[in-house]
Amino acid sequence: MDLRIYNIKLSINFIFIFIIVSAFVAGLYKEITAVLLALAVHEMAHIIVGRELGLDIEELELSPFGGRIKVAFDKAASEEEILTALAGPFANFVSVGLIAFLTKLSFVSSEFSKQLIHYQLMLGFFNIIPAYPLDGGRIFSLWLRRHISHNSSVRITAKTSKILAIFFLIIAVWGITIGKIFISLVFAGFFLFYQAIKIEKNVAFDFMKQLVMKKETVFKKKYISGDTIIVLEDTPVKDVLYLFSPQKYFIVVVMDKHMKIKKCITETEIFDKIIEKGLDLTIEDLI
Structure with missing residues (x-):
């Protein structure tokens, strides 16, 4: 489903909608509120910081594992993109302190506060993992791009994503042997592995597309x-x-x-x- 808010295209994954609706039907109101609040804080931080740094944010894509922003090519620069990517997890961590403060003042109940803090921390820490399409993966790729070619940086990050995905799945299998089911690690493992394959498959096409767009940028901005x-x-x-x-x-x-x-x-x-x-x-x- 596609919407447009403040001139930003909002793409919502069908599975994401299904999970949200299912959670409400199941009566998990506090849990889903905590999840949506953590996601809103995270993505708004990306958008606000990105726009303050002069980036043209074209699209926000929401999936079961969070959101991803797409920046217009002709406004993108590695330093600004790195700061924009860091803004999301940083905002989640800052929110933990704010929630704790509000809880101390009795504005938020202790029980609900634990759920809010749990999802803020979970989303923040998950997104600093150096794997695609997470913020950490984007930062890792941009850092690599300073030392090696664009294609090499993408491929190395994709391979790192696969290694981390397999690691998560191994932990999940180990959990079964001790009588515990880490369902979130199973989903995260398959999600990261699928995204890595998808990015590797499209790296050549995306690279050629960027080369073509540079020509358009020259005509549009008169310089590059x-x-x-x-x-x-x-x-x-x-x-x-x-x-x-x-x-x-x-x-x-x-x-x-x-x-x-x-x-x-x-x-x-x-x-x-x-x-x-x-x-x-x-x-x-x-x-």
């Missing part, structure tokens, strides 16, 4: 940050392609074996040749 890559003629095109990052436009300087400049190629020119001839090319084929 740039960088230079120095390559030899026999360098495979795909090796150069994976060095590109979403937030910068690249100029590739081609050198011969005597280290003299033969030609400068824009990433748009490289992308057009890839569309025409495929990835099995060397830089020499482009000049």
Whole structure:
């Protein structure tokens, strides 16, 4: 189900709606109120901080394991995205202190306070796990992107997500052997593993989409940050392609074996040749 609130597209997963409705039907009013409050605090923190930092937040997607915001490409920068991602868990932790204070003043009952604090902490800690599509996974990927290529950072984060998912499932199986059922770990394990596979599958498509959007950004804003890559003629095109990052436009300087400049190629020119001839090319084929 899709809605639009304050110019932000709100996408609500059907399973999320089903769980909320089922909980109300089952009479779990306090539990579901605590869950929704924790989720509201978390996502509002993302939106408020993101907008204060100048990010164009296009969409908020709600699923059974929380929400995920999507930021417009031409307004995205790694520092701002990291701070925006951190805002959600931080807001949950701050809310714990506020709830405890209100409880001490008798504005909130002790019993309800425990539920509120439980879900605030659970959502906050769960989201700092370095796995997709959680905030921790986004932060981890953005941090990696400062040191390695965009595609490599996504793939490493996806592999980390799978490892953590398997770890959760192993703990769940171990729980069964001692007579305990950790149903939340089972759901979390399968959820993280599925999301990691989905992201790995789409990484090439998303990367190419970002390259195309950079061209649109230049025409829209009249400028974009740039960088230079120095390559030899026999360098495979795909090796150069994976060095590109979403937030910068690249100029590739081609050198011969005597280290003299033969030609400068824009990433748009490289992308057009890839569309025409495929990835099995060397830089020499482009000049």
